[in-house]
Amino acid sequence: MNNDDMNKKTSTSAASEAEQFRTMFGRIKTEVGRIMVGQEEVIDGVLTALMAGGHVLLEGVPGLGKTILIRSLGEALDLKFSRIQFTPDMMPADIQGTSVLMEKTQGGQEVKFREGPLVSSLVLADEINRATPKTQSALLEAMQEKQLTVGNRTIKLEEPYCVMATQNPVEQEGTYPLPEAQLDRFLFKLVVGYPTESEYHDILNRTTTSENIDIKEVSTGAEINRLRSVVRSVPVPEHVQGYAIRLVMATQPGSEYAPAIVSEFVSLGSSPRGAQSLLLGGKVRALMAGRFAVSCEDVRETAKSALRHRVMVNFHGISEGITPDHLIEVVLSEVKQPNMSGSTPQPTT
Numbered sequence: 001m002n003n004d005d006m007n008k009k010t011s012t013s014a015a016s017e018a019e020q021f022r023t024m025f026g027r028i029k030t031e032v033g034r035i036m037v038g039q040e041e042v043i044d045g046v047l048t049a050l051m052a053g054g055h056v057l058l059e060g061v062p063g064l065g066k067t068i069l070i071r072s073l074g075e076a077l078d079l080k081f082s083r084i085q086f087t088p089d090m091m092p093a094d095i096q097g098t099s100v101l102m103e104k105t106q107g108g109q110e111v112k113f114r115e116g117p118l119v120s121s122l123v124l125a126d127e128i129n130r131a132t133p134k135t136q137s138a139l140l141e142a143m144q145e146k147q148l149t150v151g152n153r154t155i156k157l158e159e160p161y162c163v164m165a166t167q168n169p170v171e172q173e174g175t176y177p178l179p180e181a182q183l184d185r186f187l188f189k190l191v192v193g194y195p196t197e198s199e200y201h202d203i204l205n206r207t208t209t210s211e212n213i214d215i216k217e218v219s220t221g222a223e224i225n226r227l228r229s230v231v232r233s234v235p236v237p238e239h240v241q242g243y244a245i246r247l248v249m250a251t252q253p254g255s256e257y258a259p260a261i262v263s264e265f266v267s268l269g270s271s272p273r274g275a276q277s278l279l280l281g282g283k284v285r286a287l288m289a290g291r292f293a294v295s296c297e298d299v300r301e302t303a304k305s306a307l308r309h310r311v312m313v314n315f316h317g318i319s320e321g322i323t324p325d326h327l328i329e330v331v332l333s334e335v336k337q338p339n340m341s342g343s344t345p346q347p348t349t
Contacts, residue, residue, distance in 0.1 A: 014292035017230050021287045024227060025051065027218045028076050034213050035072040036065055037206065038199040045190040045305050046073065046164065052280040053228045054187025055143050055163040057128075057178075057309060064192045066166040070124045075215035077224065079160065082117035083124040086131040088176075092138035096148045097155075118142045119155060121221060125165035129175045136182055139163065143185045160224045180268065180312065187277050189309035234283040236294045239338040243296050244278040247303060250331040251311050259334045262327055265317030270310035277306035296337040304328050 029043055036043060042058070046069065049056035058066045067083075074081030084095055097116035101109050117123065118139070125139060142148055143163050148155040165186070167178075183189070195203060206213070250257040252269030262269070281302030282294040289298075304325055311324040 018287045018290055018292050021227055021230050024219060025288060031076040031215055031218050032072045035215060036069050037202045038195050039192060042190050042192055045188050048281055048284040049187045050162050051227055051231055051284050052187060055185060057186040057189045058166045058192055059169050060192030061170055062168060066192055067126055070164045072215055074122045076218055078217045078220040079121035081122045082120040083126060084117050085126045086128055088130055088132060090131055090135050092135050096138050096150050118148060121160055123163045125163055127167060128165040129167040129178060132176055140182050140185060160221055183309045184271055184273050186309060188305040190305055231283050234286055234292055234294060236279055240294050240296050240299060243338055244275050244299050246335050247331060248275045250335045251307060257335055259330050261330050265313055265322045266311060267314035268312035270307050274307050274310045278302050281306055300332055303332055
């Protein structure tokens with residue numbers, strides 16, 4: 001087989017994998033959409049995080065369907081699903097599990113370990129900012145290390161493993177803001193907005209009548225793991241990777257690529273995990289477009305979701321009404337895309 005034949009075979013295989021990925025992504029999205037009204041960008045973001053092997057944080061006021069979205073996703077996938085409603089009095093053992101004294105059938109007692117809701121595949125962490133720092137640290141270990149440490153016991157968590165957390169940005173009483181280290185573990189932060197007028201009609205028609213919608217299982221854990229491998233295999237051209245790196249550097253105050261507004265109003269920019277999130281999200285977008293290579297536009301479209309929780313606005317910026325989304329828009333407008341030859345644009349002066 002000559003090189004042309006090998007390249008043609010490789011191209012055909014890549015196109016087939018991209019089509020299979022897009023088909024399965026669409027089936028899951030359609031099934032979730034039978035319950036969830038609107039919020040198409042949020043649904044895409046949640047599914048992208050799942051396929052990319054990351055965790056996702058959903059922020060929005062109560063009643064916008066954050067919990068319903070994640071629960072319906074759990075029903076559409078043949079995965080072990082659990083829900084944790086965080087409260088300030090919750091302890092790490094409540095989510096990790098604990099040893100309990102059990103009665104034996106033959107008589108007597110024995111100590112057995114009872115797993116908590118973190119030992120699952122898809123975990124809904126509802127109102128995560130109501131958990132105390134001690135409990136948040138237990139969740140952090142599960143998210144980052146894919147394991148739990150309880151006493152001298154270490155429990156490995158099976159893949160796929162995904163934490164989908166919600167938080168209310170308005171209510172402050174009885175809440176504990178997530179530390180930067182934990183925010184950085186989320187692949188994406190998605191903002192859930194209000195429905196449109198037409199979407200309100202659909203919501204009311206579905207929720208105030210006797211209609212009962214059952215979600216069907218359309219995928220399995222093994223299939224999700226396979227699709228994650230497909231995502232990881234999507235190549236990233238060097239000039240696209242360089243563009244992602246420059247976008248991340250542009251969020252860091254004092255960087256050679258940082259716009260003046262970033263250096264003035266940002267206390268902490270994105271870590272390298274931001275660049276990882278840009279590329280992983282870009283790979284999923286490329287597959288959804290039927291391409292087996294990431295473009296600069298794929299990276300741009302992922303920027304807000306991947307970076308908004310990694311850009312910390314200082315007190316001066318907060319007082320001026322500056323938001324992370326606004327800063328990212330400035331970064332996207334000032335950091336120029338490289339051409340196909342990979343030539344590097346000049347830093348912002």
